[in-house]
Amino acid sequence: MPVTLTYPGVYIEEVPSGVRTIVGVATSITAFLGRASRGRSNHPVTINNFGDFEREFGGLGIAYPMSYAVRDFFLNGGVQAIVVRLYRAPAGNATAAIDANGLPLTASSQGAWANDLRARVDHDVATDLPWLATFGLTGADLFNLTVRDTATGATETFLNLTVAESPRRANRVLEEDSVLVRTAEPAPAAAIPTADAAPAHGEDIWALDTLSSPVSTDGADSQLLDSAAYTGSQADKTGLFALEKADLFNLLCIPPDERAGTTPQALYQAALAYCEKRRAMLIVDPPAEWGSAAEARDDLDADIGLTGLAARNAALYFPRVIEADPQLGGQLATFAPCGVIAGVMARTDAQRGVWKAPAGIDAALRGTQGLSVKMTDAENGMLNPLGINCLRSFPITGRVVWGARTLRGADQLADEYKYIPVRRLALFIEESLFRGTQWVVFEPNDEPLWSQIRLNVGAFMQNLFRQGAFQGSSPREAYFVKVDKETTTQNDINLGIVNIVVGFAPLKPAEFVIITIRQLAGQTQA
Numbered sequence: 001m002p003v004t005l006t007y008p009g010v011y012i013e014e015v016p017s018g019v020r021t022i023v024g025v026a027t028s029i030t031a032f033l034g035r036a037s038r039g040r041s042n043h044p045v046t047i048n049n050f051g052d053f054e055r056e057f058g059g060l061g062i063a064y065p066m067s068y069a070v071r072d073f074f075l076n077g078g079v080q081a082i083v084v085r086l087y088r089a090p091a092g093n094a095t096a097a098i099d100a101n102g103l104p105l106t107a108s109s110q111g112a113w114a115n116d117l118r119a120r121v122d123h124d125v126a127t128d129l130p131w132l133a134t135f136g137l138t139g140a141d142l143f144n145l146t147v148r149d150t151a152t153g154a155t156e157t158f159l160n161l162t163v164a165e166s167p168r169r170a171n172r173v174l175e176e177d178s179v180l181v182r183t184a185e186p187a188p189a190a191a192i193p194t195a196d197a198a199p200a201h202g203e204d205i206w207a208l209d210t211l212s213s214p215v216s217t218d219g220a221d222s223q224l225l226d227s228a229a230y231t232g233s234q235a236d237k238t239g240l241f242a243l244e245k246a247d248l249f250n251l252l253c254i255p256p257d258e259r260a261g262t263t264p265q266a267l268y269q270a271a272l273a274y275c276e277k278r279r280a281m282l283i284v285d286p287p288a289e290w291g292s293a294a295e296a297r298d299d300l301d302a303d304i305g306l307t308g309l310a311a312r313n314a315a316l317y318f319p320r321v322i323e324a325d326p327q328l329g330g331q332l333a334t335f336a337p338c339g340v341i342a343g344v345m346a347r348t349d350a351q352r353g354v355w356k357a358p359a360g361i362d363a364a365l366r367g368t369q370g371l372s373v374k375m376t377d378a379e380n381g382m383l384n385p386l387g388i389n390c391l392r393s394f395p396i397t398g399r400v401v402w403g404a405r406t407l408r409g410a411d412q413l414a415d416e417y418k419y420i421p422v423r424r425l426a427l428f429i430e431e432s433l434f435r436g437t438q439w440v441v442f443e444p445n446d447e448p449l450w451s452q453i454r455l456n457v458g459a460f461m462q463n464l465f466r467q468g469a470f471q472g473s474s475p476r477e478a479y480f481v482k483v484d485k486e487t488t489t490q491n492d493i494n495l496g497i498v499n500i501v502v503g504f505a506p507l508k509p510a511e512f513v514i515i516t517i518r519q520l521a522g523q524t525q526a
Helices: 050-057 065-075 112-116 170-177 227-231 239-245 265-278 293-303 309-313 338-351 377-386 420-436 447-466 490-494
Strands: 030-034 045-047 081-085 098-100 103-107 117-122 143-149 155-161 181-183 251-253 281-284 314-318 321-325 331-335 388-394 398-402 479-482 501-504
Touching (some): 030 239, 030 338, 050 081, 103 112, 155 170, 170 181, 227 239, 227 265, 251 265, 251 338, 265 281, 309 314, 377 388, 447 479
Parallel strands (some): 030 081, 030 251, 281 314
Antiparallel strands (some): 103 181, 117 143, 143 155, 321 331, 479 501
């Protein structure tokens, strides 16, 4: 009843429909973990194209395999990535702030790139700003700061800064608006920085120490990462656990720290456990030592070692890919395939849906010039029954993904999540329902609630059925949603529990196509 009935007349009441639309989550947001030449460390940064990566992390770098993996991801159809830059300081290196005419500046992130930064201060400021009197300031308390990256030409200018408490206090403005530098919170009685000399006609203000100041002279690039730097701390949200600060990711790529290197087995084990927790898939690169299909077969357990039910959330691809390296004048080099595979998955999701296996003649490996091992059908036949997905090269078709099994996909295991599309569809449904049923918490636990749950979850599953995500010619054959007195007993109600049971009939990929040919005998007349 809307209000207490007091006067004779008509009262209007709006009744909720009970419809709470469940929206499917994204399926191919890919997280990348590794070193880069610049960028904030241990912090997930969302990027939507490789141009974003160049601006945030410095672009391709010969010493940074992750940069090539990110490039391959977008080249093959990826749409959104989350990049976590890891940094391990060289022994004995401690970057110190340098005073730019009295203003202590540091680069916004670690790395040798900081040594190319220069800063310049001038006092050509405004004197009639309305907030000056409010904070007891005058134009004499203001200064302008210009910072330039002399390697790239990027320049930032910040007008009317001050070291006093105000809307333009330098440390807060740089924290919010600068991608190049930071400054510490000033002391209460800090003096404003002095101005640099005015340049003479034709002088380059960034080339002379008398006209500008260096921001850093001891910036150093990261050492090769060790296990501690990769894994990080869950409590501090560093390393792998920096992804705790990201809302959602579906695929995880950890390229080797060196081109000819191999991602440590212990790191993959930690990453797989984390992917299981976050309902994500881990894309595993083959060890650099695998030079043939026979080596992959014989060394799978020793070199990968990802077993148990958690291995449903991992997929291994062999061999590595060969690409032209623009940093080496177009020379061919060998790279780990994880970025390419993640891009193929994203492209397949967009074109066909997460229930379609990211493999087949449409799953082309864009940007590749070859494969490090060219396999025959017989060699492919050795690896496929073990759950190793092969990358193949065929005439006309070119280089394609030719396998769609998880690391629980070995024939001997007979796992229900043998295939990648089945596992990824299940993870998609789980994450979507987890997020889309939060409204149920604390609702009265009885039939009206149960009917709303059946309505909304059923509508979500019906939409997937209409898109072709399930087996069956009718919804009854394809899925069910059950929440009633059978799933939720009175004891469950007393404990504050509502049990929702959702079942679906997944599509399995046609992995083997068998064509039977029979000759018809000529008909004779009796």
